[in-house]
Amino acid sequence: MTAWLLKKAGYEVHGMILRLWESEGETERPWTERTCCHVPMVDYLCTNILRIPHEIHESAQSFQEKVIAPFKEGYKSARTPNPCTTCNAEIKIRTLLNLAKERNIPAIATGHYASWAKSSDYGTEGLRIGRDRGKDQSYFLARTEGITSRNLLLPLGDLTKEEVRSMAASAGFPVSGMLENQEACFISEKRIGPFLVPLTDSSDPLPWKALSPEGNLLGTMRTGLGLTRGQRRGHGIAGGERLYVLSVNPGLREVILGQREDLFASHFEIQDPLGKIRDPLPEERPLSVRLRSTMAPVQCRMDRSVRTRFHLDTPHDGIVSGQVAAFYDRDEILIGSGIIA
Numbered sequence: 001m002t003a004w005l006l007k008k009a010g011y012e013v014h015g016m017i018l019r020l021w022e023s024e025g026e027t028e029r030p031w032t033e034r035t036c037c038h039v040p041m042v043d044y045l046c047t048n049i050l051r052i053p054h055e056i057h058e059s060a061q062s063f064q065e066k067v068i069a070p071f072k073e074g075y076k077s078a079r080t081p082n083p084c085t086t087c088n089a090e091i092k093i094r095t096l097l098n099l100a101k102e103r104n105i106p107a108i109a110t111g112h113y114a115s116w117a118k119s120s121d122y123g124t125e126g127l128r129i130g131r132d133r134g135k136d137q138s139y140f141l142a143r144t145e146g147i148t149s150r151n152l153l154l155p156l157g158d159l160t161k162e163e164v165r166s167m168a169a170s171a172g173f174p175v176s177g178m179l180e181n182q183e184a185c186f187i188s189e190k191r192i193g194p195f196l197v198p199l200t201d202s203s204d205p206l207p208w209k210a211l212s213p214e215g216n217l218l219g220t221m222r223t224g225l226g227l228t229r230g231q232r233r234g235h236g237i238a239g240g241e242r243l244y245v246l247s248v249n250p251g252l253r254e255v256i257l258g259q260r261e262d263l264f265a266s267h268f269e270i271q272d273p274l275g276k277i278r279d280p281l282p283e284e285r286p287l288s289v290r291l292r293s294t295m296a297p298v299q300c301r302m303d304r305s306v307r308t309r310f311h312l313d314t315p316h317d318g319i320v321s322g323q324v325a326a327f328y329d330r331d332e333i334l335i336g337s338g339i340i341a
Contacts, residue, residue, distance in 0.1 A: 001164050002111040003050050004171055005155040014105070015046045015054025018095060020063040020087070021186045049172050057099065059091055066090040068186065075196050078248045079322030080228040083184045089143040097146065107151050114138035114334075115157030116149035121285045121329040122276050125149060129297075129332040132160040139293040142326035142337035145274060192226035208253045210237045213246065213262060224248050224255040229320045230263055263317035268340055269309045270325050275336025277327055280307060286330040291318040291340070297328045308338070 007013045017039055039056065046054040067087050074081035096108040113130035114137050125148060130136040141147070156164055169175045187195050207220035219237045227235055231245040235255065243257040268291075270277075281287060281302045288297035289310065298316060303309035310325070319340060327336045 001168050001171075001173070002109050002153075002155050003046075003052060004168075004173075006109055006153065007050065007052065013050075013052050013109075015042070015050070015052050016096060016099060017042050017054060017056045018059045018092060019056050020059050020067075020091065045173065057095065059095055062095070063087070063091055072196060074322050075192075075225055076250060078250055080320050081322045082324050083186075084140050085143045085324050088141055089145065093141070093144050093147060093152070097151065100151075107153050109153035109155065111156050112137040112141060112154055113156055113159075113161075114141060114154055116154065117331065117333050119329045119331070119333045119335055121331075122281075122335045124276055124335060126275075126329075126334040127154075128157070128334070129328070130156075131158050133296075135161045136293075138334050139290055139324065139326045142324055142334055143274065196223075196225040206253065208255060210235065210255050210257055213256060213258045218243070218257055221255065224253065225250065227255060230317060260317060263319075264315040265312075265317075265319050266315045267303075267309060267311045268319045268325065269306070270338025271308070271341050273308065273336060273338040275327070275334075277302070277307075277336035277338060287335075288328050288330075288332075290326045290328070291316065291320070291323060297332060300327075308341075 003013050003015060019039055043054070046052055067083050067090065070086060071081050071083045092110070093108070096110075100106070100108050113132055113135045114127040115130065116125060117128040118125055127138040127141055129138050159167075165175050207222060208224040210218040210221055212218055218239055221236050224235075225248075227245050227248050229245055229247060232242055235243070235245060235257065237243055237257060239257065242260065244260050244263055246256040246258045246262055248255050283301065283304075287300055287302065289300045289312075290297050295318060299313040300310045301313075303311060321340055323340050325338050325340050326334060327338075329335055
């Protein structure tokens with residue numbers, strides 16, 4: 001739909017498909033049952049509906065090196081990485097910008113739900129949360145450098161998902177047969193454990209221990225790899241009440257489980273800051289943060305003595321090591337990001 005809108009507006013559009021990953025069994029499924037980004041579907045749309053030139057760029061090796069490998073290493077180190085933000089920053093946007101530069105093409109365009117705006121609070125251009133808040137993707141671009149309103153066009157940012165689907169149906173797209181991506185393209189939440197086990201766990205037959213915060217044994221599990229702080233389902237331990245993952249220790253093969261209230265914290269620290277938060281921020285200017293893609297921004301402030309530390313006005317249960325903290329101004333314009341330490 002991004003290509004369709006740009007073509008309708010008079011742009012000369014060239015389609016570029018980045019082949020990153022082919023899911024198990026994907027090639028045997030009918031193209032109408034595949035999600036919108038899979039190659040056979042895109043090939044059909046470009047050829048039969050959009051009628052634009054398009055090509056495939058093989059990016060699987062880079063994807064393995066820059067997304068899959070860090071993803072595995074993150075869990076091995078008891079962190080919960082965000083592969084989609086890494087993929088946008090290190091693979092998708094960077095590859096497209098490089099290809100556009102090589103071909104003297106002035107801009108790239110994607111279907112992310114976000115739009116460009118100027119922050120009056122911080123004086124920088126940033127991505128504003130999309131009009132369709134439930135589908136906003138400014139968070140997933142929070143780690144992407146080198147993008148501006150001039151080299152990255154975002155035609156869907158001021159539209160809702162339903163409006164886009166309605167426009168697609170009117171344009172002749174096979175909307176009823178297009179599934180929506182909900183998880184990382186290479187792994188589902190239900191299969192993350194088996195995906196990670198061969199990396200570090202296969203040579204050790206001993207089970208992992210599930211412990212209470214006081215150190216009491218609650219049970220054992222095959223592995224704790226793939227579990228993340230705040231997770232309630234999937235750990236397999238019944239405690240008579242809802243138990244949440246508080247921490248994972250691969251070295252000791254232990255998972256600490258507790259109550260939801262044990263998750264709440266009022267401050268966090270970040271690594272690898274990008275954007276305005278690399279500098280001291282004026283205390284009087286409002287600042288908010290999203291700790292995951294689906295949450296609303298919550299008010300926070302930078303620590304005056306340690307600029308990588310931030311304090312939340314209200315304690316939150318979503319502080320997870322390895323995840324992205326995306327910072328916004330009062331108008332919900334992205335001004336910077338960091339990786340939660």
